Amino acid sequence: MSTSLKMLHALLASCLACALGACAQNGNAQSAQGDREQSNRAETSAGTSTQTTGLPDFRPLVRQYGDAVVFVEVRQSARPTASVPVNPEDPLSDFFRRFGIPAPEGFAQPNPAPARGAGSGFIVSEDGYILTNAHVVADADSVTVRLTDRREFTAEVIGADRGTDVAVIKIDANDLPTVQIGDASALSPGQWVLAIGSPFGLENSATAGIVSATARALGGGSYVPFIQTDVAVNPGNSGGPLFNLDGEVVGINSMIFSQTGGYMGLSFAIPIDVAMDVREQLIKNGRVVRGRIGVTVQDVNAQLAESFGLDRPRGALVSSVDPEGPAADAGLKAGDVILGINDEPVERSNELAVTIAGLQPGKQAELTIWREGKQRELDVRIEEMQDTPAQRASSPRAKGADAKLGLAVRPLTEEEKARIDTEGELVVERVTSPAAESGVLPGDIIVGVNGTEIESVEQLRDAVEDGPSTVALLIERRGAQVFVPVPIG
Numbered sequence: 267m268s269t270s271l272k273m274l275h276a277l278l279a280s281c282l283a284c285a286l287g288a289c290a291q292n293g294n295a296q297s298a299q300g301d302r303e304q305s306n307r308a309e310t311s312a313g314t315s316t317q318t319t320g321l322p323d324f325r326p327l328v329r330q331y332g333d334a335v336v337f338v339e340v341r342q343s344a345r346p347t348a349s350v351p352v353n354p355e356d357p358l359s360d361f362f363r364r365f366g367i368p369a370p371e372g373f374a375q376p377n378p379a380p381a382r383g384a385g386s387g388f389i390v391s392e393d394g395y396i397l398t399n400a401h402v403v404a405d406a407d408s409v410t411v412r413l414t415d416r417r418e419f420t421a422e423v424i425g426a427d428r429g430t431d432v433a434v435i436k437i438d439a440n441d442l443p444t445v446q447i448g449d450a451s452a453l454s455p456g457q458w459v460l461a462i463g464s465p466f467g468l469e470n471s472a473t474a475g476i477v478s479a480t481a482r483a484l485g486g487g488s489y490v491p492f493i494q495t496d497v498a499v500n501p502g503n504s505g506g507p508l509f510n511l512d513g514e515v516v517g518i519n520s521m522i523f524s525q526t527g528g529y530m531g532l533s534f535a536i537p538i539d540v541a542m543d544v545r546e547q548l549i550k551n552g553r554v555v556r557g558r559i560g561v562t563v564q565d566v567n568a569q570l571a572e573s574f575g576l577d578r579p580r581g582a583l584v585s586s587v588d589p590e591g592p593a594a595d596a597g598l599k600a601g602d603v604i605l606g607i608n609d610e611p612v613e614r615s616n617e618l619a620v621t622i623a624g625l626q627p628g629k630q631a632e633l634t635i636w637r638e639g640k641q642r643e644l645d646v647r648i649e650e651m652q653d654t655p656a657q658r659a660s661s662p663r664a665k666g667a668d669a670k671l672g673l674a675v676r677p678l679t680e681e682e683k684a685r686i687d688t689e690g691e692l693v694v695e696r697v698t699s700p701a702a703e704s705g706v707l708p709g710d711i712i713v714g715v716n717g718t719e720i721e722s723v724e725q726l727r728d729a730v731e732d733g734p735s736t737v738a739l740l741i742e743r744r745g746a747q748v749f750v751p752v753p754i755g
Contacts, residue, residue: 334443335388335462385505399431449514492536518538557651573751574717580613582619600740692726
């Protein structure tokens with residue numbers, strides 16, 4: 267073989283060897299990469315389901331804090347009912363029933379069994395303090411708490427606050443499992459939350475969902491900015507905790523909106539900071555102290571905002587002022603719009619009520635108000651809220667229209683004013699559009715227009731003539747005052 271042919275043969279062999287080595291090396295690399303991917307998949311599968319499905323894994327949370335959630339059973343003695351025969355088939359019993367004669371004592375049914383109720387709660391201290399709902403333990407003669415290890419304790423009701431629907435009960439035990447308290451103000455819509463409770467008596471049931479809204483006002487005299495969720499909450503869940511993904515309690519499940527009595531996707535929880543403040547006051551004082559300034563307020567809608575010259579709907583519109591309250595002493599008037607308190611903006615009327623209720627009686631608060639197209643500052647003293655609001659007689663109905671408002675009004679007599687206890691001067695006799703469409707009724711008393719008191723029919727007409735396209739009519743009905751926006755016809 268020639269030298270050149272040998273060199274060519276050697277070069278081909280060398281190239282073949284290199285190619286084979288490269289293929290083997292590449293194959294090893296691919297094999298190693300495949301092993302790594304398989305290993306990663308295995309690790310992901312063994313870890314939390316968040317990585318594989320996008321959903322949170324609640325198992326660690328339930329394992330760690332489920333034991334701190336308790337079943338609360340209450341009993342209430344039933345009142346004796348009317349005499350009912352023990353045996354309805356007894357001939358003598360039938361005799362008494364047919365002729366409507368009260369059955370003798372010997373035929374009276376014994377007192378019925380005590381009424382029973384159930385709810386949930388959660389342990390907040392190792393020595394046995396438990397939070398639940400006030401409505402769970404309301405009027406209870408006895409309260410029994412059952413733990414997850416099936417131990418049962420008779421609980422003492424330390425206190426209950428109907429305004430927030432929070433109650434504190436205590437059992438005689440130590441070294442109990444407890445929950446971790448979180449920060450409800452950090453919640454935002456779309457965030458995952460978990461409820462644990464005893465719906466329909468099914469103890470330690472866990473249900474999950476998301477936060478639908480925060481600071482939700484539900485009215486009814488409540489001082490709670492509720493957390494709205496779509497967590498499945500049913501009868502028996504009341505008083506149970508609402509957890510965030512960090513395992514912290516952010517609320518107490520309190521109520522649902524339902525047309526069936528069961529879950530329909532609207533659940534409401536009391537923020538835990540509100541509940542813990544109530545807990546502290548109930549343990550320390552046995553009651554909850556709230557502040558007040560003596561005003562009735564309502565939300566400002568677009569029509570009312572236009573009437574008062576506001577740039578947009580915001581604030582709490584004062585519809586009435588207690589003449590003997592701190593607000594009257596500070597110079598607050600019906601028609602003022604409270605835009606802020608202590609440098610904190612007020613967007614809705616419920617925010618003002620919650621904020622003032624949480625202030626210490628005796629302290630001063632600075633109100634930012636809107637009056638006659640200008641922003642002003644007022645200092646008002648906070649006084650303690652009493653549980654017995656004053657009541658007034660309802661206004662009389664009348665009969666008998668100002669073309670622009672759709673109202674026929676007349677002055678009240680002194681006798682009528684004294685009888686219905688009102689400071690208003692005009693009563694509505696007949697209503698047509700547009701006032702009727704806005705909700706004004708015959709018998710309503712006209713107190714003011716756009717924040718100005720009205721004392722005569724002429725003054726009412728002048729206010730309408732000079733006012734904007736929508737006027738804010740302050741009316742009094744059954745002792746309560748409210749602004750009604752009425753478009754000018």
